[in-house]
Amino acid sequence: xxxxxxxxxxxxxxxxxxxxxxxxxxxxxxxxxxxxxxxxxxxxxxxxxxxxxxxxxxxxxxxxxxxxxxxxxxxxxxxxxxxxxxxxxxxxxxxxxxxxxxxxxxxxxxxxxxxxxxxxxxxxxx
Amino acid sequence: xxxxxxxxxxxxxxxxxxxxxxxxxxxxxxxxxxxxxxxxxxxxxxxxxxxxxxxxxxxxxxxxxxxxxxxxxxxxxxxxxxxxxxxxxxxxxxxxxxxxxxxxxxxxxxxxxxxxxxxxxxxxxxxxxxxxxxxxxxxxxxxxxxxxxxxxxxxxxxxxxxxxxxxxxxxxxxxxxxxxxxxxxxxxxxxxxxxxxxxxxxxxxxxxxxxxxxxxxxxxxxxxxxxxxxxxxxxxxxxxxxxxxxxxxxxxxxxxxxxxxxxxxxxxxxxxxxxxxxxxxxxxxxxxxxxxxxxxxxxxxxxxxxxxxxxxxxxxxxxxxxxxxxxxxxxxxxxxxxxxxxxxxxxxxxxxxxxxxxxxxxxxxxxxxxxxxxxxxxxxxxxxxxxxxxxxxxxxxxxxxxxxxxxxxxxxxxxxxxxxxxxxxxxxxxxxxxxxxxxxxxxxxxxxxxxxxxxxxxxxxxxxxxxxxxxxxxxxxxxxxxxxxxxxxxxxxxxxxxxxxxxxxxxxxxxxxxxxxxxxxxxxxxxxxxxxxxxxxxxxxxxxxxxxx
Amino acid sequence: xxxxxxxxxxxxxxxxxxxxxxxxxxxxxxxxxxxxxxxxxxxxxxxxxxxxxxxxxxxxxxxxxxxxxxxxxxxxxxxxxxxxxxxxxxxxxxxxxxxxxxxxxxxxxxxxxxxxxxxxxxxxxxxxxxxxxxxxxxxxxxxxxxxxxxxxxxxxxxxxxxxxxxxxxxxxxxxxxxxxxxxxxxxxxxxxxxxxxxxxxxxxxxxxxxxxxxx
Numbered sequence: 001x002x003x004x005x006x007x008x009x010x011x012x013x014x015x016x017x018x019x020x021x022x023x024x025x026x027x028x029x030x031x032x033x034x035x036x037x038x039x040x041x042x043x044x045x046x047x048x049x050x051x052x053x054x055x056x057x058x059x060x061x062x063x064x065x066x067x068x069x070x071x072x073x074x075x076x077x078x079x080x081x082x083x084x085x086x087x088x089x090x091x092x093x094x095x096x097x098x099x100x101x102x103x104x105x106x107x108x109x110x111x112x113x114x115x116x117x118x119x120x121x122x123x124x125x126x
Numbered sequence: 127x128x129x130x131x132x133x134x135x136x137x138x139x140x141x142x143x144x145x146x147x148x149x150x151x152x153x154x155x156x157x158x159x160x161x162x163x164x165x166x167x168x169x170x171x172x173x174x175x176x177x178x179x180x181x182x183x184x185x186x187x188x189x190x191x192x193x194x195x196x197x198x199x200x201x202x203x204x205x206x207x208x209x210x211x212x213x214x215x216x217x218x219x220x221x222x223x224x225x226x227x228x229x230x231x232x233x234x235x236x237x238x239x240x241x242x243x244x245x246x247x248x249x250x251x252x253x254x255x256x257x258x259x260x261x262x263x264x265x266x267x268x269x270x271x272x273x274x275x276x277x278x279x280x281x282x283x284x285x286x287x288x289x290x291x292x293x294x295x296x297x298x299x300x301x302x303x304x305x306x307x308x309x310x311x312x313x314x315x316x317x318x319x320x321x322x323x324x325x326x327x328x329x330x331x332x333x334x335x336x337x338x339x340x341x342x343x344x345x346x347x348x349x350x351x352x353x354x355x356x357x358x359x360x361x362x363x364x365x366x367x368x369x370x371x372x373x374x375x376x377x378x379x380x381x382x383x384x385x386x387x388x389x390x391x392x393x394x395x396x397x398x399x400x401x402x403x404x405x406x407x408x409x410x411x412x413x414x415x416x417x418x419x420x421x422x423x424x425x426x427x428x429x430x431x432x433x434x435x436x437x438x439x440x441x442x443x444x445x446x447x448x449x450x451x452x453x454x455x456x457x458x459x460x461x462x463x464x465x466x467x468x469x470x471x472x473x474x475x476x477x478x479x480x481x482x483x484x485x486x487x488x489x490x491x492x493x494x495x496x497x498x499x500x501x502x503x504x505x506x507x508x509x510x511x512x513x514x515x516x517x518x519x520x521x522x523x524x525x526x527x528x529x530x531x532x533x534x535x536x537x538x539x540x541x542x543x544x545x546x547x548x549x550x551x552x553x554x555x556x557x558x559x560x561x562x563x564x565x566x567x568x569x570x571x572x573x574x575x576x577x578x579x580x581x582x583x584x585x586x587x588x589x590x591x592x593x594x595x596x597x598x599x600x601x602x603x604x605x606x607x608x609x610x611x612x613x614x615x616x617x618x619x620x621x622x623x624x625x626x627x628x629x630x631x632x633x634x635x636x637x638x639x640x641x642x643x644x645x646x647x648x649x650x651x652x653x654x655x656x657x658x659x660x661x662x663x664x665x666x667x668x669x670x671x672x673x674x675x
Numbered sequence: 676x677x678x679x680x681x682x683x684x685x686x687x688x689x690x691x692x693x694x695x696x697x698x699x700x701x702x703x704x705x706x707x708x709x710x711x712x713x714x715x716x717x718x719x720x721x722x723x724x725x726x727x728x729x730x731x732x733x734x735x736x737x738x739x740x741x742x743x744x745x746x747x748x749x750x751x752x753x754x755x756x757x758x759x760x761x762x763x764x765x766x767x768x769x770x771x772x773x774x775x776x777x778x779x780x781x782x783x784x785x786x787x788x789x790x791x792x793x794x795x796x797x798x799x800x801x802x803x804x805x806x807x808x809x810x811x812x813x814x815x816x817x818x819x820x821x822x823x824x825x826x827x828x829x830x831x832x833x834x835x836x837x838x839x840x841x842x843x844x845x846x847x848x849x850x851x852x853x854x855x856x857x858x859x860x861x862x863x864x865x866x867x868x869x870x871x872x873x874x875x876x877x878x879x880x881x882x883x884x885x886x887x888x889x890x
Contacts, residue, residue: 004317005317023434026437039373042336043332067233069150078238079241081294086245086249086284086287268858270817361835399724400723429831430831430833430838446744446748451737453705460716463724464719464722466718493694495752568824573863
């Protein structure tokens with residue numbers, strides 16, 4: 001899509017940039033305006049990224065058409081993350097199990113991405 | 127990994143495997159809804175326990191310790207595991223359809239988001255099986271109450287991890303919705319031709335993305351504090367936690383509001399047979415609403431004496447402006463329309479009126495001298511249950527009855543639907559209106575016992591809660607009956623305005639089974655069907671014929 | 676010379692008496708706005724109504740009207756806020772409030788007396804009427820909140836810091852309730868205190884008596 005997609009994000013960043021500027025002046029405290037400015041910065045960056053990537057997203061539809069209908073790799077990533085986080089409390093053994101599952105999941109994602117690229121090459125082939 | 131030269135993408139998507147790993151955004155949304163619904167029932171049972179205990183002063187049903195666990199988990203479950211997920215699920219299902227996309231952007235992230243929600247919910251609820259019980263420091267988990275000294279035990283740790291997983295889930299789902307709006311709109315759908323609901327979901331995603339990091343940091347720091355200490359144990363520590371928490375905590379309540387005001391906008395327009403009134407003002411209001419919502423959070427902290435109350439009172443009271451414009455647009459859509467008063471419309475009007483009660487009580491508490499009395503009392507409990515339950519949940523039911531035919535290809539029963547509405551309407555008002563008086567008269571919140579003079583109003587409230595339960599039961603009956611004895615629904619049962627109605631019910635795997643109509647405004651189906659014929663040509667069609675997105 | 680009393684109850688009632696009617700009027704307008712169309716604009720014949728676009732000036736004028744309401748509310752709020760948080764150079768009395776799970780202690784530093792409740796008796800805050808009283812509030816453990824509904828005011832008690840505010844108590848010769856309003860764990864709902872408002876002479880007599888008792 002075109003750079004105009006980024007406009008809502010940029011407007012939002014600008015608006016909370018303004019409210020954060022007012023807060024910096026108004027309050028003696030630091031954390032509140034810092035949080036607000038942080039948000040403004042985050043969305044200024046996001047708007048910038050969206051505007052850049054907006055240039056030339058040809059065949060975007062096709063990319064999603066080649067996503068597999070089932071993605072067990074994603075389930076692996078999820079279970080990996082869950083086990084790692086719960087393992088932060090329950091113990092190292094669970095973190096390691098989670099890391100292992102995560103590795104499988106990420107590997108699966110890579111495999112899916114490669115299959116998608118091959119599928120697109122076949123579709124786009126002359 | 128294998129290096130096959132042919133594609134090996136699995137195509138089967140049904141059955142148990144599909145349930146686990148389907149990347150179809152429609153399936154993901156349905157599963158998020160089912161997960162959220164499960165936690166809604168769990169959280170609702172906790173609510174009934176609370177209201178039963180509060181039927182009389184003194185402790186009858188549960189001891190103080192259990193009561194504190196029950197109300198903490200009620201709030202946590204409802205917010206993190208029910209309303210936020212289903213708010214986003216509505217977008218996951220309908221934003222791609224409304225923008226004319228064949229698929230959501232980043233579909234595997236959506237699937238990941240659903241699984242992290244399950245992980246977060248289970249982790250949080252595992253706390254019930256631990257020795258000290260689940261996290262019972264409220265859904266807000268203020269430090270020092272939530273530290274290892276004051277709330278010892280495994281349950282609080284599991285609660286923190288559960289929240290982190292749920293927050294990550296919400297952020298990922300929001301990213302999918304945001305990316306879809308940014309990059310998957312059909313040709314012709316400029317930003318100012320996106321439907322009202324899609325705009326609401328876009329700004330919902332923005333809020334969730336700006337808010338989630340603050341919550342994740344707060345939770346991580348809380349976790350560290352519990353394990354190692356030394357994080358919040360300064361004179362400014364506890365207030366720092368609250369700033370971080372509420373920087374998330376206020377936007378999240380708008381995450382739980384915007385999708386439903388957007389859905390209600392669609393319902394009102396469709397059932398008034400009028401294009402949505404004041405679209406551009408609505409978009410501008412939504413942008414302002416989002417920015418203000420990010421800038422008001424310390425109004426939850428007026429009573430601390432450690433924030434600049436006037437600034438946050440100003441930003442909070444200023445919310446009247448975008449809210450008032452949105453209300454003008456909703457009401458303005460009805461005026462001059464040809465209204466079909468069905469169950470979706472009833473819930474939509476219920477939303478408008480009841481959310482307003484919540485909003486007005488919010489403006490009241492946005493004034494520090496007034497808030498110093500009513501904050502942390504049952505007045506606030508009434509306030510947020512009016513916005514969240516009598517408001518957003520009614521909006522959810524409007525969306526549910528409106529979009530059910532599209533999702534399932536069947537109709538919900540109208541008679542049972544009216545019973546559902548009536549019970550919920552009576553129940554919600556009976557339960558939550560007395561709370562304003564209880565708080566005003568001196569009843570604090572998060573209490574299992576109270577002074578005898580508060581008994582009568584508490585009893586009214588408890589009776590209301592059980593009427594709500596009956597209403598929810600009616601809803602479930604409607605779902606079961608409608609699925610067992612199906613009444614087939616066509617692609618567009620309501621004469622809708624937006625693109626989700628321009629495909630079969632339910633939609634096929636890649637959303638559209640027919641070419642899209644030309645997109646010249648935010649009501650493309652309406653334009654295609656009625657176009658110039660009603661004396662209102664869409665201005666966009668005249669200005670920019672065939673403009674690309 | 677009369678010193679202005681910090682009158683939190685009076686300011687609350689004044690402000691509420693503006694906010695509440697406005698809220699009721701707004702609700703009534705929206706109620707009419709949604710219910711009247713159900714009668715006036717019910718679909719009686721098939722086909723579409725005319726689709727008039729809203730006049731472009733409408734949202735601007737309406738938005739300006741809303742902004743005016745915001746300005747009024749903010750002005751009233753800021754005035755009330757200024758009055759209840761006014762600097763009081765010479766309060767008639769100082770009370771140090773210490774909150775801890777799940778009880779209260781009131782120290783009167785100038786009078787060298789302390790109030791602390793027992794297992795079944797809540798702590799009693801005894802105060803003279805019609806005087807500015809500065810409270811210095813802190814907590815020994817978690818966050819609590821010092822709330823006296825009768826004067827429409829609460830302030831949170833934080834550990835490791837002291838927060839100060841001034842209250843005065845209208846009327847004389849009554850007891851009223853005080854409650855903890857910040858969830859603080861197991862017995863949060865039992866963390867109550869009582870407030871007894873005496874005449875000034877009565878209060879002085881009470882002080883003298885307590886000093887003798889504690890001597």
